[in-house]
Amino acid sequence: MQRLAALLLAATAPAILAPPAAADDPRTAAVTALQRDFKPRGIATMNFLVEDGVQAICNRTDDKPPKEIAQRLEQDQLAGIRWPADGKLVGDWKSGERIAQNGRGMTWSDPANAPGGGSCYNCHRIGPQETSFGTIGPSLFQFGKTRGSGPDMQRYVYGKIYNAKAFSLCSQMPRFDHVGALSEQQIKDLVALLLDPGSPVNK
Amino acid sequence: MTRTLALCAAAALVAAAPVPQAAGQTKPPAVERDATTEEFEKFRAVLEADNPAELFELRGAALWKTPRGPKNASLERCDLGLGPGVVKGAYVQLPRYFADTGKVMDAEQRIVHCMVTLQGFDAAALAKQPFSNETRTPDPVAITTFVAGQSRGMKIAPPQTRPQEREAYAVGREIFFYRAGGYDFSCASCHGEDGKRIRTQQLPNFTRPEEAIRSYQGWPGYRMTGGVMHTLQWRLNDCFRQQRFPEPGYVSDSLTALLTYLAVNSKGQVYKGPGIKR
Numbered sequence: 001m002q003r004l005a006a007l008l009l010a011a012t013a014p015a016i017l018a019p020p021a022a023a024d025d026p027r028t029a030a031v032t033a034l035q036r037d038f039k040p041r042g043i044a045t046m047n048f049l050v051e052d053g054v055q056a057i058c059n060r061t062d063d064k065p066p067k068e069i070a071q072r073l074e075q076d077q078l079a080g081i082r083w084p085a086d087g088k089l090v091g092d093w094k095s096g097e098r099i100a101q102n103g104r105g106m107t108w109s110d111p112a113n114a115p116g117g118g119s120c121y122n123c124h125r126i127g128p129q130e131t132s133f134g135t136i137g138p139s140l141f142q143f144g145k146t147r148g149s150g151p152d153m154q155r156y157v158y159g160k161i162y163n164a165k166a167f168s169l170c171s172q173m174p175r176f177d178h179v180g181a182l183s184e185q186q187i188k189d190l191v192a193l194l195l196d197p198g199s200p201v202n203k
Numbered sequence: 204m205t206r207t208l209a210l211c212a213a214a215a216l217v218a219a220a221p222v223p224q225a226a227g228q229t230k231p232p233a234v235e236r237d238a239t240t241e242e243f244e245k246f247r248a249v250l251e252a253d254n255p256a257e258l259f260e261l262r263g264a265a266l267w268k269t270p271r272g273p274k275n276a277s278l279e280r281c282d283l284g285l286g287p288g289v290v291k292g293a294y295v296q297l298p299r300y301f302a303d304t305g306k307v308m309d310a311e312q313r314i315v316h317c318m319v320t321l322q323g324f325d326a327a328a329l330a331k332q333p334f335s336n337e338t339r340t341p342d343p344v345a346i347t348t349f350v351a352g353q354s355r356g357m358k359i360a361p362p363q364t365r366p367q368e369r370e371a372y373a374v375g376r377e378i379f380f381y382r383a384g385g386y387d388f389s390c391a392s393c394h395g396e397d398g399k400r401i402r403t404q405q406l407p408n409f410t411r412p413e414e415a416i417r418s419y420q421g422w423p424g425y426r427m428t429g430g431v432m433h434t435l436q437w438r439l440n441d442c443f444r445q446q447r448f449p450e451p452g453y454v455s456d457s458l459t460a461l462l463t464y465l466a467v468n469s470k471g472q473v474y475k476g477p478g479i480k481r
Contacts, residue, residue, distance in 0.1 A: 026370070030377035030460070037455035044449045048384045055382045059389075062380075106385040106447045122401050134401045136393065165387075174386035181385065 042108035054165050054175075063170035070169040077166035077178075081159055084184055089154040089191055093201075096193030100126055105181050116181055118161070118190060123173070126193065127200045137173060140194055145202040149195035157191045243403060247479065256348060256425040256477035259340065259432045263349025266342055272322030281317035283310070283350065294354035295474050298463045300365040307371040309462040311347045311436050312454035318343065330453040334440070335431040347434045348423040348477050355476030359419065361466040368463065375464030378457060379409065385447040390461070392446075394418075404481075409468055416472035419465055424478040435462060 024032065040046050054073065057065050065073075083089075098117075105116015120126060123136035147153055159166055161182070164173035176182040182190075193199050267278045267290070283293035284301070298309040308316065318324045335344055363369055382389040393401060394409040408414035423434040439458050443451050451458055 026373035026377045029370070030374045030381060030457075033374060033457040033460065034378065034381070037452045037457040038443075038449045039452060041450040044384075044444075044447060046449055048448060051381075051383055055387055058387075059380065059382050063382075107444050108450060109444060132402050134399070134403075136399050136401060136406075172387075172392045174388075179385045 043106065043110060043112045044108035054169065058170035061170075065169055074166055074169050077163050077169075077175075078159065080178065081162050081166060082177075082184075083158070084188065089151075089158045089188060090195060091185060091188030091190075091192045093189065093192040093196045093199035095186075096189035096191070096199070097127060099182070099186050099189055100193060101130075106179070115183065115186070118176060118182055118186070120190070128203070129200065140201065142202055144195035144197065144199070149197065149202075154191055154195060157194055158187055161187045161190055243481065247481070250427070250479050254425060254477065254479045255430075256423065256432060256479060257352075259345050259348040259423075259425070260352040260477065261349075262340075263345035263347070263352075266346050267349060272318065272324045274321065274323035276321050276323075278314075278317050278321060278346070281314070281321060283313055290350055290353045292354055292357055294351045295357045295359050296361060298368075298371065298459055298466060299362050300367045306456065307365075307367050307459055307463060309435075309454075309459045309466075310350055311343055311434055312459055314346050314350065315343050315454050318346075333453040334437045335433060337429055337431065340432050344423070344432055344434055344437075348432060351423050351474075352476050354474050357474055359416070359466060359469045359472050359474055361463065361470070363467060371460045371463040372467050375460035375462070378461050379464055383448065388446040390442065390446075409465055412469055412472050415465060415469040416474075419469040420472070420475045421478035421480060424480045426480045428481060435465075 034049055035046075038046070038049055051059060054077070057069065057073065100118055100120035102117020103119040103122060104110050104114075105119075110116060120140075121130060121133050123134045125133040125135075125139040125141050128141065143157075144153070156167075160173075162177040163175040164171045165175055165178075174181065177184070177187060194201055196202070267281075270277045280287045282288075282301075282303075283290060284296055284299045285293050294310055297313065298307050300307050301313070304316065315326065315329055318329065319326050329341070329343060332339075333341055333343065335341065361368070363372060379390045380395075382392070389395075390409065393399065393406045397408045397414065399406045399408075405417075407417040409418065422438055423432060424438075425432050436453060436458065439461060440451060440453075443449075
């Protein structure tokens with residue numbers, strides 16, 4: 001009789017009065033919800049919901065990782081950069097401008113195996129003629145003119161576009177070649193856009 | 204009329220000169236007010252006077268009252284949180300916990316729930332093509348626009364009294380700051396600081412009320428690009444697309460959590476009603 005009463009009580013008690021199930025911490029609950037509610041579409045597959053090493057540490061430190069850890073991981077990222085075999089880091093700035101303007105690539109509305117762009121103007125001021133520029137990142141206007149365009153600066157710019165996290169672990173800038181969004185030639189052309197003295201950026 | 208104004212705005216934009224920035228300059232001022240932004244704000248003010256969103260509010264009102272679906276019932280017994288059929292003020296008190304479903308629900312999610320349970324519509328069919336295009340506005344979009352309009356001028360006040368509501372906020376906050384995807388973006392990458400914009404689109408900072416409301420108050424919104432009526436379900440979907448994430452389910456609980464975070468962060472600010480966008 002008591003057992004039946006207990007069962008009836010459990011069955012009819014409103015959910016709010018039931019003892020709470022062992023609650024996940026919010027992060028675990030969030031990741032569980034994302035895995036449950038999101039679906040793959042086009043080239044945006046479910047692996048992209050899983051944090052990689054860099055995302056994991058940045059997510060757990062509010063993008064402010066301890067300095068010693070950041071430096072070591074930045075070095076790891078730098079070691080992973082594949083530099084051009086021909087040793088040339090500077091391409092064609094006219095192509096670079098087109099690549100900077102192009103915001104396509106890596107979304108579920110982009111076709112597979114089609115070259116995308118760098119979306120650079122989404123975040124940066126770059127050339128003098130383009131007024132439709134974002135301010136999420138710093139202005140790159142007159143970059144080569146003010147910073148120089150020698151071999152060291154070419155290496156920095158190439159590396160930064162290839163994998164921005166090699167220089168600042170939790171930077172908001174995507175890791176364009178690391179993730180396969182931009183090709184070697186495309187990065188060379190963007191380097192030219194910023195550093196070539198003939199580029200409008202430096203006029 | 205709209206096209207003429209669009210041409211005027213385009214001409215103004217070409218003529219506008221941005222504030223020159225020295226290379227390597229540090230952070231721009233708290234709210235970027237260069238000539239480009241000023242022109243867009245003027246453009247928006249002109250169009251807010253006659254907002255096509257009002258037509259969708261009227262359509263939504265009609266859909267609310269009309270008996271429809273396999274059960275041939277209206278939505279007039281739908282409980283949006285303030286009691287069956289109470290629409291006035293409901294939108295600004297969402298998302299909230301509902302005892303009948305045992306979970307926190309946002310406006311459009313609750314409206315779809317009512318369409319399914321009261322009218323007999325099929326949830327999967329509603330989720331198949333849930334967003335507007337140039338030729339079609341789904342019924343939940345029009346109804347959500349109507350419901351939102353009935354909270355015009357009221358203060359945003361989603362409850363945080365139940366543990367489930369507080370949990371939804373906490374989970375929403377985690378999602379907001381969760382960096383992932385091919386570009387390592389979280390919502391915070393764009394919406395976590397003052398004074399940022401993407402191209403010429405201002406990006407309100409969702410972590411504080413005076414900024415969060417600048418975005419929250421514009422949805423549902425009539426978007427002139429394409430002439431379409433969109434709700435926050437569309438806006439979040441398109442954000443995740445541009446974040447290079449896979450696709451969130453329509454009216455799924457992950458989005459409810461995120462909407463709870465946004466609504467609670469807009470608390471106390473006045474909701475101006477369905478807005479208009481470029």
